Amino acid sequence: MRVLGVDPGLTRCGLAIVDEAPGRKVILKSVMVFRTPATDALADRLLQLDNALKEIIKEYKPDVVAVEQVFSQHNLKSVMGTAQAAGLAMVNGARSGCQVFTYTPTQVKASVTGSGKADKRQIGRMIAKICGLSSPPEPADASDAVALAICHLWRGGADEKIRKRAVS
């Protein structure tokens, strides 16, 4: 299974392609942070991000798009752009036949570090460890996108096992 993890944002949008490997291992295929200039018109910024999402989905053909759930309580100033970026990730996933999942920051942190209260540095270190990198993907949005994809693979795997056990 291949997952596109998206840490949504207009100024910086983290995008990571992660493949499942046997034994809770993962293979990081690609990670990037897509940026749009704050000086551009909002519609143009959204279009640039939409193009980037279309491109990465076309190139890597993920099975799943895992997007961080945006809360209106957080960071009121940038929440609209973040919500719109998340919306574009979801639409592009759905249009390409991917399954689309959202995860809360707490779910992502808990999956990757074992603690829902982990800080950015902790997440970065764990991502580096899990993916066999010498240092965490930078900036934090890149690590967060990888964490989202891993969160889906690990939680999704667990859910799947529970379902199978319940059925058999």
Add this chain to the structure above:
Amino acid sequence: MRVLGVDPGLTRCGLAIVDEAPGRKVILKSVMVFRTPATDALADRLLQLDNALKEIIKEYKPDVVAVEQVFSQHNLKSVMGTAQAAGLAMVNGARSGCQVFTYTPTQVKASVTGSGKADKRQIGRMIAKICGLSSPPEPADASDAVALAICHLWRGGADEKIRKRAVS
């Protein structure tokens, strides 16, 4: 000039096509409210709205998309969906080569009724009067979408005049 007015929302999205006519007159070509079921997954609802936007832009080929500006202060519960719906309207407009504008509710109300504090009923009545309808388009989201398009035509016209005067 042809304007697509969008009163963004996931549960109800007002969409109106309005043409400019001489003498501050307008011709209402089409108005609808597009709905998505609250029981559907968010990604599916966004995709349904995205499809509806693509369809109306393809059919009516507007020159401008005028979208209500979403504020994070208002209606915290539904603001994320509203912001995402607005984002889709902007992206589809930009992708089709339309000019994209946003207007605040106060600007829209002031343009159409002369008062930035007008209520829904007042807006509906003015829309009916301006468009020569026997009754306001229902529900209020439909009237609001028409009001957005008219706001652009009337404000845009004024801005244009000011620019021309300044240049000449």
